[in-house]
Amino acid sequence: MNQEVGVARNIRSVEWLKAELAGGAGTVCKALLKGNPEAVADSLAGLVVSCYLLGRRVGLDYGRLDEAIGVKLELNVRSGHELETWYGDLSQLRDHLRGRRR
Secondary structure, three states: OOHHHHHHHHHHHHHHHHHHHHHHHHHHHHHHHHOOHHHHHHHHHHHHHHHHHHHHHOOOOHHHHHHHHHHHHHHHHHOOOHHHHHHOHHHHHHHHHHHHHO
């Protein structure tokens, strides 16, 4: 495959993944409205996968994205984000992701 074809394919893939993210957000909303936990989990998982794949297509490896997520969580925990203050969600997610990497 020549370089031009590879670049064009990558651009097309990025655009497709962006559309997947937009559509996936709608799918999450519909699943929440229906109150179906399996559909909610499936649609949220699709968004997460699409985010990782999009990151890879724009030059981030999966580990770098994991690092960025960890930094984002830590900053939001320390800054008193409402979801952390009210529920402890961010520190729970941070701890969950840390435990998964061990």
